Structure formats: structure tokens, C-alpha cells
Amino acid sequence: MTVTAHRPQLPVLMIEDQVRAALIEDLGRAGDITTYATIAPERTATAAMNSRDHGVVAGIELARCAFRLIDPTLHFEALVSDGDAVSPSTALARISGPARALLSAERVALNFLMHLSGIATYTSTFAAEIAHTRAKVCCTRKTIPGLRALEKYAVRLGGGSNHRFGLDDAVLIKDNHIAVSGGVAEAVQAARAYVGHLVKIEIEVDGLDQMRAALTAHPDVILLDNMGPDLLRQAVAINAAHFRLSPADYPSDTRRTRLEASGNVTLQTIRAIAETGIDYISTSKITMAAPTLDIGLDIVIGV
Structure with a gap:
């Protein structure tokens, strides 16, 4: 009998402190002064996180956590799941809400998502070589x-x-x-x-x-x-x-x-x-x- 393993998951409690620490590091001593200076507080925006290459997704929940910790009113809609294979132009997530918060969380969310997806993708190339x-x-x-x-x-x-x-x-x-x-x-x-x-x-x-x-x-x-x-x-x-x-x-x-x-x-x-x-x-x-x-x-x- 062939048994298919369930996809791994990470509890939110395991990632929240690391995401919070990354946001605090990025915000520094005065917060996102570029965004504060150029974007009015009342402005809202909708953004999409898009893959620009072929790969395997890892870190969606860390990205979600980054936007939530910056501003709980931001709406994060995951369009793929961790472990999914994606190609160029695949939309991974859609985020909408206060523009200042969206832009301030952007880099931390992307850093985690790009780094972990890179590891998942590279691992998949090794695994494919020995699949037989x-x-x-x-x-x-x-x-x-x-x-x-x-x-x-x-x-x-x-x-x-x-x-x-x-x-x-x-x-x-x-x-x-x-x-x-x-x-x-x-x-x-x-x-x-x-x-x-x-x-x-x-x-x-x-x-x-x-x-x-x-x-x-x-x-x-x-x-x-x-x-x-x-x-x-x-x-x-x-x-x-x-x-x-x-x-x-x-x-x-x-x-x-x-x-x-x-x-x-x-x-x-x-x-x-x-x-x-x-x-x-x-x-x-x-x-x-x-x-x-x-x-x-x-x-x-x-x-």
C-alpha cells in the first residue's frame, strides 16, 4: 500500500516571534519614514504578490503574519498554498487595506517568502534527480x-x-x-x-x-x-x-x-x-x- 505523506505545517506560534523581530529590525527607530512622508494616512491600496520564476512556494503564512502584525486590518488572501508549484506570473497572494501598512510590511513578507521558497525550489531539483x-x-x-x-x-x-x-x-x-x-x-x-x-x-x-x-x-x-x-x-x-x-x-x-x-x-x-x-x-x-x-x-x- 502506498501512503502519501501530508504536507508539513508550521503553527503560528512558531513563526510569530521571528516575524515580529524582523519587522522591528526593519522599522528601526523611527518607522518607515519613506512611506510616512509620501503616503497620506487615509490612502488604501491593493497589491498582489507574484512569482517571477518557476518554483515551489514556502512561507505564505509568514507573509500573512508580517502584514497582520503591522496592521490587523490588512486583508491577506492566499491564492496558493505552501508546497504548490508555481510558474512566472502566478499570483501567490492578494493584500488590501491601509497603504502605509501594506508598504511597510512588504520587504519582511517578501524576504521570508523568497528565502524559504528558494530552499523548497532548490530541494525539489535535488529530489527530482533521485526520484527513480x-x-x-x-x-x-x-x-x-x-x-x-x-x-x-x-x-x-x-x-x-x-x-x-x-x-x-x-x-x-x-x-x-x-x-x-x-x-x-x-x-x-x-x-x-x-x-x-x-x-x-x-x-x-x-x-x-x-x-x-x-x-x-x-x-x-x-x-x-x-x-x-x-x-x-x-x-x-x-x-x-x-x-x-x-x-x-x-x-x-x-x-x-x-x-x-x-x-x-x-x-x-x-x-x-x-x-x-x-x-x-x-x-x-x-x-x-x-x-x-x-x-x-x-x-x-x-x-
Whole structure:
């Protein structure tokens, strides 16, 4: 049975403080002096937020929140939903009400919408490259400080998966942990003794010998760092042999350790990585290198 995942959502409480902080930063010490100087208080306007490129939308509710916090009387009508694919000239939202408030909230609303839609869009291009495989592209903790939950939300909208959100929700034993703790198996065993039964344990290895040692300690995931396709295929074979699985049984067997590839992941390399049979591919590119989606706000009616 095929199960379709529901689209992710963000509660308003998770975004309001960040939007408010962005508005306060933008308004500075005297407010929007350009708008105050040029627009009479009684003037009203209607504007449309339009996509100027192909992409995947993320951040509609943050845009809505920006206009609401500036002036609750502004009417915001979303014309698309987060996760929707859009093309040039697609209207994303329509906003109407006091012109001063509309113009003062414009940049913050667009900043969030353009940035998050850019991440969702870029993620979707990576996901499309490996759609014919079982591998999933995952984000990392390399995010803009303060925006991690939002950026990881955008990754999910683009068809990617989230790695851990922080240092507290999963164990990821890296090379420096191994160096200090005394060894691969020792580090996994120490982690297993420390954390609760719901916490996943992953360990990073940089060679096949380290991978074999890790398998003896039964981690949930092994991260194969900076290995090319040939080594990754060998790693998949070693994993299957360790659990005595046939190629037909390997993909879905719940007993085996999952394998994740990381390092040198680009749009040009991700297909070959995925085709090795790996389960997950993590990359900071989808959050740290995503270009913004070009979105503009255009006045439709000014009264």
C-alpha cells in the first residue's frame, strides 16, 4: 500500500516571534519614514504578490503574519498554498487595506517568502534527480542561525527529508567523538548506554574498515563520509552481507542498519550516489546554497 505523506505545517506560534523581530529590525527607530512622508494616512491600496520564476512556494503564512502584525486590518488572501508549484506570473497572494501598512510590511513578507521558497525550489531539483531511486535527500544543521525550523520546513515542502534539528534529538557520532572516545564500536556502545530507547544513533565513518567495526555495535544509521559511488556500492554490499540479506530483501528489511552518504553532493553527483543503493543523502547545499525565488509585490489599485 502506498501512503502519501501530508504536507508539513508550521503553527503560528512558531513563526510569530521571528516575524515580529524582523519587522522591528526593519522599522528601526523611527518607522518607515519613506512611506510616512509620501503616503497620506487615509490612502488604501491593493497589491498582489507574484512569482517571477518557476518554483515551489514556502512561507505564505509568514507573509500573512508580517502584514497582520503591522496592521490587523490588512486583508491577506492566499491564492496558493505552501508546497504548490508555481510558474512566472502566478499570483501567490492578494493584500488590501491601509497603504502605509501594506508598504511597510512588504520587504519582511517578501524576504521570508523568497528565502524559504528558494530552499523548497532548490530541494525539489535535488529530489527530482533521485526520484527513480529509494534514496532521500536530507538537509543538515548548516542553516542560518535562528531560521533552522523554517528552513527545514521548506526542505520538506520541496520533497526532501530532515536530518536532526539540533544536538539534542539524535546522536551523531563524528570523527572527533571517535578519536576521543577510543573507537567506533566503543562510541556507539557508550551512546546506547546513555540515551533513551527512542533516540536514534548514527555514526560517521570514513572507510570500509570503520564501517565493519560500526556494524558490530548495531547503530541505527552509518554515515559514509566523502565516499565515491564505487565505495558506496561496496558499503551497501557489506551491509547486506552482515545481515545476510538478498538484494530483493535488502531495501525493506527493518533489521538492517540504514546507510547515509555525505560529502561532495551536488546536482551533478547526487544521481550516481543514489543509484548505489544508499538510503539517505545529506547535503548542506539545499539550505546554504539555495538561490531565492524571485517574487515581487505589485500595486494593483491605489485609492
